[in-house]
Amino acid sequence: MKRAIFTLGLAIGFGLSVAPATAQTLKKVKDRGSLICGVSQGLPGFSTPDDKGNWTGLDVDYCRAIAAAIFNDPAKVKFSPLSTKDRFEALKSGEIDVLSRNSTWTLSRDALYNFVGVNYYDGQGFMVRKALKVNSALELNGASICVQTGTTTELNLGDYFRSNSMRHEVIAFSTADETIKAYEAGRCDAFTTDVSQLYSEKLKLSNANDHVILPEIISKEPLGPMVRHADDQWFDVVKWVHFAMINAEELGLNSKNVDESLKSNMPEVKRLVGTEGNFGEQLGLTKDWAVRIVKHVGNYGEVFERNVGTGSRLGISRGINRLWSKGGIQYAPPIR
Amino acid sequence: MKQALPGGPPRVAVHRNPRVRSAFYQIVVLAVVLACAYAFAVNASANLRAQGFASGLGFLGNTAGFGINQTLIDYSETDTYGRVFVVGLLNTLLVAVIGCVLATILGFIIGIARLSPNWLIARLGGVYVETIRNLPLLFQILFWYLAVLGTMPGPRNSVGLGLQPIISAIGDTSVWLGLPAAIADAWRGLAAWIGPPDVYLNNRGVILPRPLLGDGSEWVFAAFVAAVLAAFVVRHWARRRLDATGRTFPVGWTSLALIVTLPVAVLLVLGVPLAFEHPELRGFNFVGGVRLIPELVALLFALVTYTAAYIGEVVRAGILAVPRGQSEAALALGLRRGLALRLIIVPQALRVIVPPLTNQFLNLTKNSSLAVGIGYPDLFAVFAGTTLNQTHQAIEIIAITMAVYLAISLITSIAMNWYNARTNRRFER
Numbered sequence: 001m002k003r004a005i006f007t008l009g010l011a012i013g014f015g016l017s018v019a020p021a022t023a024q025t026l027k028k029v030k031d032r033g034s035l036i037c038g039v040s041q042g043l044p045g046f047s048t049p050d051d052k053g054n055w056t057g058l059d060v061d062y063c064r065a066i067a068a069a070i071f072n073d074p075a076k077v078k079f080s081p082l083s084t085k086d087r088f089e090a091l092k093s094g095e096i097d098v099l100s101r102n103s104t105w106t107l108s109r110d111a112l113y114n115f116v117g118v119n120y121y122d123g124q125g126f127m128v129r130k131a132l133k134v135n136s137a138l139e140l141n142g143a144s145i146c147v148q149t150g151t152t153t154e155l156n157l158g159d160y161f162r163s164n165s166m167r168h169e170v171i172a173f174s175t176a177d178e179t180i181k182a183y184e185a186g187r188c189d190a191f192t193t194d195v196s197q198l199y200s201e202k203l204k205l206s207n208a209n210d211h212v213i214l215p216e217i218i219s220k221e222p223l224g225p226m227v228r229h230a231d232d233q234w235f236d237v238v239k240w241v242h243f244a245m246i247n248a249e250e251l252g253l254n255s256k257n258v259d260e261s262l263k264s265n266m267p268e269v270k271r272l273v274g275t276e277g278n279f280g281e282q283l284g285l286t287k288d289w290a291v292r293i294v295k296h297v298g299n300y301g302e303v304f305e306r307n308v309g310t311g312s313r314l315g316i317s318r319g320i321n322r323l324w325s326k327g328g329i330q331y332a333p334p335i336r
Numbered sequence: 337m338k339q340a341l342p343g344g345p346p347r348v349a350v351h352r353n354p355r356v357r358s359a360f361y362q363i364v365v366l367a368v369v370l371a372c373a374y375a376f377a378v379n380a381s382a383n384l385r386a387q388g389f390a391s392g393l394g395f396l397g398n399t400a401g402f403g404i405n406q407t408l409i410d411y412s413e414t415d416t417y418g419r420v421f422v423v424g425l426l427n428t429l430l431v432a433v434i435g436c437v438l439a440t441i442l443g444f445i446i447g448i449a450r451l452s453p454n455w456l457i458a459r460l461g462g463v464y465v466e467t468i469r470n471l472p473l474l475f476q477i478l479f480w481y482l483a484v485l486g487t488m489p490g491p492r493n494s495v496g497l498g499l500q501p502i503i504s505a506i507g508d509t510s511v512w513l514g515l516p517a518a519i520a521d522a523w524r525g526l527a528a529w530i531g532p533p534d535v536y537l538n539n540r541g542v543i544l545p546r547p548l549l550g551d552g553s554e555w556v557f558a559a560f561v562a563a564v565l566a567a568f569v570v571r572h573w574a575r576r577r578l579d580a581t582g583r584t585f586p587v588g589w590t591s592l593a594l595i596v597t598l599p600v601a602v603l604l605v606l607g608v609p610l611a612f613e614h615p616e617l618r619g620f621n622f623v624g625g626v627r628l629i630p631e632l633v634a635l636l637f638a639l640v641t642y643t644a645a646y647i648g649e650v651v652r653a654g655i656l657a658v659p660r661g662q663s664e665a666a667l668a669l670g671l672r673r674g675l676a677l678r679l680i681i682v683p684q685a686l687r688v689i690v691p692p693l694t695n696q697f698l699n700l701t702k703n704s705s706l707a708v709g710i711g712y713p714d715l716f717a718v719f720a721g722t723t724l725n726q727t728h729q730a731i732e733i734i735a736i737t738m739a740v741y742l743a744i745s746l747i748t749s750i751a752m753n754w755y756n757a758r759t760n761r762r763f764e765r
Contacts, residue, residue, distance in 0.1 A: 085725050092387070092730075112388055112728050132620075142619040144405075144540060149717070150725030155401045158413035169540075169621065170403035171631070173711045174721060182711065185485035186539045187630065189620045229387040 025234035034076045037063035038096035041081040045308040058307040059100040068296040069289045085150040100225040104152040116239040123217035125195040137216040141166040146188035156219040243332035244290040248299035255298040395727045424715035432701040438640045443647025468645040481634035481710040488539040496533030503527040542628040543615040550609030563598040567591035631712035654689035694752035
């Protein structure tokens with residue numbers, strides 16, 4: 001009885017906020033006429049708004065690719081900026097359709113949500129001031145470290161210092177901006193997060209050259225988009241948008257040559273662009289779903305280079321994010 | 337002429353009986369509310385189960401895995417979420433209790449300052465109140481935090497406080513003034529003899545020596561408790577003597593003397609069983625000693641100054657609510673100014689002050705959750721923030737957090753209402 005009363009009290013507050021489990025997200029998105037995509041509150045290279053409010057970045061391009069596949073229009077996306085703390089609740093409650101917000105794939109998260117794939121293989125690192133003359137993360141014994149709360153980073157940090165028998169002080173902030181501001185103000189000796197994000201946050205510092213990213217990578221951080229449990233159709237749609245972009249790169253299709261590829265005789269290309277079979281329709285989309293993605297957004301390589309690659313402001317080399325056929329680990333199942 | 341009705345009072349049909357009808361409608365409304373609540377509960381739990389979310393409080397026993405930078409009890413990453421909850425709760429209570437005490441003191445000063453006949457003091461009080469209470473609190477917290485961090489040096493350039501830095505500064509000044517080197521050397525020698533300072537200030541906080549309690553220190557504590565009890569006895573005795581003979585007794589001074597001298601005397605008799613662990617710069621930070629983190633300092637500073645502005649107004653209103661005739665009458669009876677204030681004015685003002693003061697205490701406690709903006713590890717940050725995010729058990733955690741804030745607020749209210757009732761009783765005697 002006590003338990004029943006307890007549940008009752010909770011439910012008054014939360015009963016309404018939980019979306020029906022069997023929600024047909026694809027239908028909902030089509031009816032609404034736009035996709036609602038959860039992104040970060042501003043992480044250059046991954047998801048960041050410019051001064052006119054246009055969002056750009058790797059994660060943003062994934063949202064646009066999904067919209068392109070559904071509506072043939074990459075602009076039909078509403079972006080919902082979320083903190084690390086709020087992101088999962090927003091997905092769970094149905095406030096957003098997909099969370100494309102540099103989130104690490106872990107077992108405990110996968111048990112509650114669905115990860116569609118890995119669009120960036122990352123790892124955690126440390127940034128320090130050059131003036132400290134620290135060359136390795138193993139020299140950080142006794143240091144104060146700034147970290148963003150509600151991240152895998154926070155947990156890896158504890159593991160790393162414990163397994164190396166080092167002491168440290170953690171100062172946890174709820175947003176990336178607060179964290180980097182406290183680091184810049186000298187509250188911490190080191191700032192830790194995923195390496196891609198370190199590069200990105202470094203750009204925000206007033207004297208970026210006074211800071212150095214240490215060589216140690218202390219964790220595996222496979223980042224990727226997420227959807228809710230119990231909606232397999234939507235899970236498949238988002239998953240195959242990701243695979244289509246990788247397959248397109250592998251087959252040499254990009255935003256410039258995709259129209260010509262419609263005349264291609266190669267069976268793999270024909271299946272991807274929809275001139276053979278009805279693969280898009282099996283997903284609940286149209287035959288030319290992949291053409292729409294590649295034409296409006298590009299293949300995986302284009303998206304990577306444009307946002308985070310060596311040609312971008314972040315200047316990160318492709319590394320293990322190269323295709324499997326080129327020495328990396330990005331790999332997609334075939335379209336058959 | 338009134339006629340007796342045959343067969344007693346008139347029989348009214350049950351459905352026309354106003355009491356029955358009223359009860360009926362209340363039951364219907366209650367049933368509808370409960371049915372809605374039940375539907376919400378069933379819906380929420382079914383949906384959560386369908387999406388694979390566990391429910392219940394089992395997660396409290398799981399390992400937390402993250403660090404916290406201010407813990408009043410022992411805590412490490414290998415402890416459980418349950419312990420995280422306790423750590424967070426204690427950090428919240430720490431801020432709330434210190435904050436309420438300091439805000440009350442500062443608020444009384446501000447309130448009295450605004451009523452001062454001195455033009456400048458009254459205006460300064462007015463400017464303080466109007467500035468502080470009209471700026472958003474979160475902004476003020478961030479301001480103080482960045483102000484603290486911005487003005488303090490890094491750990492390697494810490495500012496030492498104490499005798500030694502002053503004396504060595506005198507030595508430096510004498511060189512600068514062109515005095516003979518022997519004088520500077522003498523000062524520096526003295527500084528070196530005194531040893532390094534005990535208190536340091538830097539952007540990691542205020543570092544103080546940690547008192548280490550030796551054998552027999554519990555006797556000092558016992559002496560303190562005994563002195564407090566003795567003070568109560570003295571007060572009781574003084575009041576009875578006053579009632580019986582009309583002679584007064586300086587209870588305040590006697591109590592203070594008791595509470596200070598008794599523990600100090602015991603301390604001396606036992607040969608001062610007290611040592612200090614001195615902080616020392618090692619690597620990135622100071623090791624040893626006690627550290628007040630800048631997040632705590634900034635949060636307290638902001639909450640205290642902000643709430644004090646409101647308490648100042650409450651106090652001013654309370655004092656103005658006591659008619660001028662009361663103080664005139666007290667003075668006419670021959671009471672000294674201090675006694676008139678303590679026996680006549682303040683007790684009557686308190687009747688007006690205490691209920692809104694309770695509101696301010698509740699506000700301060702709840703506002704302490706804004707600590708999340710500057711990384712102070714309070715209940716809201718470590719439990720309703722980090723723990724929620726790691727365990728995904730939003731409903732349980734939010735419910736527990738709500739219950740805790742509610743409990744803290746209700747306990748504060750009950751305590752303040754009790755105090756208020758007690759102050760009011762004095763007037764009924």
